[in-house]
Amino acid sequence: MRILVALYAEKTAFHSMAPLAWALRNAGHEVRVASQPELTGTVTGTGLTFVPVGRDHSLWRVLGMFGVARGNPVVPLDTAVLPEEEVSWEYLRDGYDKLVPWWFSIVNDPMVDDLVAACRAWRPDLVLWDPRTFAAPVAATAVGAVHARLTWGIDVYAKVRQMFLKRQDEQPEAERRDPLAAWIAGYAEAHGLGFDEVMTHGHFTIDQLPAPLRLRADLDYMGMRYVPHNGPAVVPPWLWERPRRPRVCLTLGTSATGRSYGRSVDVEDLVRSLAELDAEIVATVSDQERERIGTVPDNVRLETFVPLQALLPTCSAVVHHAGFGSVFTALAEGVPQVLVPQQFDARAIGPRVAAQGVGVHVPSDEADGPRVRDAVARILADPSYRERAGALRREAAGLPGPHEIVPRIESAVRALRGSTTNPATGPVFR
Numbered sequence: 001m002r003i004l005v006a007l008y009a010e011k012t013a014f015h016s017m018a019p020l021a022w023a024l025r026n027a028g029h030e031v032r033v034a035s036q037p038e039l040t041g042t043v044t045g046t047g048l049t050f051v052p053v054g055r056d057h058s059l060w061r062v063l064g065m066f067g068v069a070r071g072n073p074v075v076p077l078d079t080a081v082l083p084e085e086e087v088s089w090e091y092l093r094d095g096y097d098k099l100v101p102w103w104f105s106i107v108n109d110p111m112v113d114d115l116v117a118a119c120r121a122w123r124p125d126l127v128l129w130d131p132r133t134f135a136a137p138v139a140a141t142a143v144g145a146v147h148a149r150l151t152w153g154i155d156v157y158a159k160v161r162q163m164f165l166k167r168q169d170e171q172p173e174a175e176r177r178d179p180l181a182a183w184i185a186g187y188a189e190a191h192g193l194g195f196d197e198v199m200t201h202g203h204f205t206i207d208q209l210p211a212p213l214r215l216r217a218d219l220d221y222m223g224m225r226y227v228p229h230n231g232p233a234v235v236p237p238w239l240w241e242r243p244r245r246p247r248v249c250l251t252l253g254t255s256a257t258g259r260s261y262g263r264s265v266d267v268e269d270l271v272r273s274l275a276e277l278d279a280e281i282v283a284t285v286s287d288q289e290r291e292r293i294g295t296v297p298d299n300v301r302l303e304t305f306v307p308l309q310a311l312l313p314t315c316s317a318v319v320h321h322a323g324f325g326s327v328f329t330a331l332a333e334g335v336p337q338v339l340v341p342q343q344f345d346a347r348a349i350g351p352r353v354a355a356q357g358v359g360v361h362v363p364s365d366e367a368d369g370p371r372v373r374d375a376v377a378r379i380l381a382d383p384s385y386r387e388r389a390g391a392l393r394r395e396a397a398g399l400p401g402p403h404e405i406v407p408r409i410e411s412a413v414r415a416l417r418g419s420t421t422n423p424a425t426g427p428v429f430r
Contacts, residue, residue, distance in 0.1 A: 001413060002030045002122060005048075005150075006115060006139070007130035008057055008107040009036035011231075012253075012325050016152035016208065017128070018046050019227040023402035024409070034118055036111055045232045051118050054111030062106060073347060075099065079163065080156035080215060081348045089167035096164065096179040105183065108135045115139040116191050126413050129202065131157045137199040138187045146416045148409075149202040153324045154209065154348055158201050158217035165197075203416050206405070208328065210396040213352050222408055225399035228329040233307035239314060243280050246316035246380055250274060250283040251308065252342065253321045265340060265367045268293045270319070273369025275300045277377060282311065309333075316386075317379045319372055322346035327353055334393035336385035338375045340367045357388035 005021050007013050014035070025031040025048070033043045034051040043050040076095025079087045112135035119127070119139040127147040129136030140147035149158075161180070168176050185195035204220040211223075250270060267289050274281045275297045282301045285293065290302050308326065312318060312333040320326035321342035327349055330337045337359030339350040354361035360375040379385045400408075 001125040001410070003032075003126045003128065004051075004119065004122070004124040004136075004140075004145075005031065005033045005128045006136035007033075007035050007039075007133045008111060008135075009038040010130070011039065011042050012323065013130050013152055014039060014042055015229045015231055015325060016226070017130070017150050018048070018229050018231075020128070020150060020206070020224065020402040020405070021048055022046070023406055026403065027406045032122070032124075034115055042231060046229075051122075053114035053118055057107040057110050059103065059106050062102075074103075076164075077156045077160055078347065080154070080159040081352070084163055084166070087163055087167070089171055092160065092164045092167055093177060093179070100179050100183045104132060104134060104180075108133065108187075111135050112138060112187050113190075116142050119143045119145065125417070126409070128206075131155070134184050134199065135187065137202060138184065138191065138193065141188070141193050141196070141199065142191050146413045147202050148412075149205045151205060151207050151209075154213065154215040154352070155205065155207065155217060156215065156348060158205070158219055159215055161200055162217040204412055206409075210331070210392060210399065212356055212392065212395070213349075215348070215352075222405060222412075223399050224405045225396060225401045226328040226332060227402060228309040228325070228332055230307040230309060230325075233305075233310065235307065235310045238301075239306070239310055243314055246277075246279040247314055248274060248277065248279045248281050248376055248380075249308075249311055249315045249318040249320075250281060251318070251320050251326060252285075252340075253323045253326065265342075265364060266369070269369035270372055271296065271300060271302075271369075273373040274319070274376065276373060277380070279316070279376075279380065282306065282315075317376050319376060322350040322353070324349070328396075331358070331389070331392055331396055334386070334390045336379045336389050338362060338372055338379065340364055340372065356392055358385060358392055359389075
């Protein structure tokens with residue numbers, strides 16, 4: 001098959017998709033990755049073939065321009081973990097009114113036309129897409145390809161969409177309005193297509209979460225084990241030996257380095273408070289943060305980047321921003337976590353992970369050095385956190401890995417290909 005992996009330019013999202021892309025490539029399929037030019041080096045650095053489409057998006061510049069801080073809820077996605085009866089139609093509708101132009105449109109508008117053209121030129125059989133890259137299902141539909149989402153967090157997008165449609169059906173016909181469908185329909189119509197609800201969620205979804213952490217809509221899902229991938233990385237010599245005392249990692253996300261909307265916690269405060277513990281502290285910080293922090297105690301190591309899949313197996317605890325890569329690399333290694341959510345679905349992931357007994361959730365608006373230090377001290381003193389982390393690690397390890405799920409993907413495409421048709425030429429599968 002020809003398989004296109006499509007996403008707007010977001011490095012951490014690609015890192016979560018790369019293991020499956022390589023599994024499909026190693027199984028003999030032709031695989032290409034399409035995204036905006038910013039991602040060129042990130043993709044080619046893994047050895048995969050890259051197709052640049054459109055121009056780079058301006059999401060982070062816009063967020064910085066309007067002072068959007070990390071830690072703020074993303075409306076209406078913040079309702080995904082709430083009981084449905086607590087979520088109103090107005091909140092969902094008005095939330096989409098903001099979400100579509102201030103996020104989805106900003107990242108998709110610059111790439112949709114080129115992505116459709118690239119698909120029409122190469123004619124993929126399957127398009128795997130990031131859940132925010134709605135240009136991808138439009139491009140897949142233009143050539144009759146099967147398309148599927150590959151999630152890299154809890155599925156807040158489909159869950160909220162499901163709630164929205166249910167609430168919309170309860171409204172008088174004259175008052176129904178669907179900002180997401182209207183926006184996607186605009187893309188579809190521009191390319192001679194009609195809107196279909198499947199464009200919001202794909203023909204099926206590949207979910208990388210273990211069962212206790214899942215949040216699923218009423219869709220077709222395939223479970224897949226998360227495989228940590230940090231891109232090209234070097235293991236430094238100081239990691240070759242086990243630490244002589246507990247090692248604690250502090251990382252607030254490499255993807256945020258240099259972004260103008262900043263962090264909602266004081267990194268220097270965290271570093272200096274953690275240094276009070278009888279532990280070795282390894283903090284990954286930007287060069288600018290490193291300059292601000294200055295001289296640190298002997299038990300603190302400041303690094304610009306250390307691959308988490310190499311660092312975390314040596315750690316007794318990790319403090320992080322509840323980003324997908326950090327959360328699930330820690331779970332894959334059975335390391336207890338202190339979660340300080342900073343953005344997007346992290347506010348939903350943090351409490352869910354802590355509820356499993358594998359860590360402590362510290363809300364970002366309450367997070368300071370002493371609170372985080374005390375949370376780490378609790379984890380180091382209580383072996384139940386590591387025991388629960390080990391149990392969840394074993395449960396996650398029971399999911400099929402990327403290479404094991406390839407036959408299921410192949411079967412799904414074969415089953416679906418008769419129902420996906422190119423509007424101009426009919427089925428396109430070889």
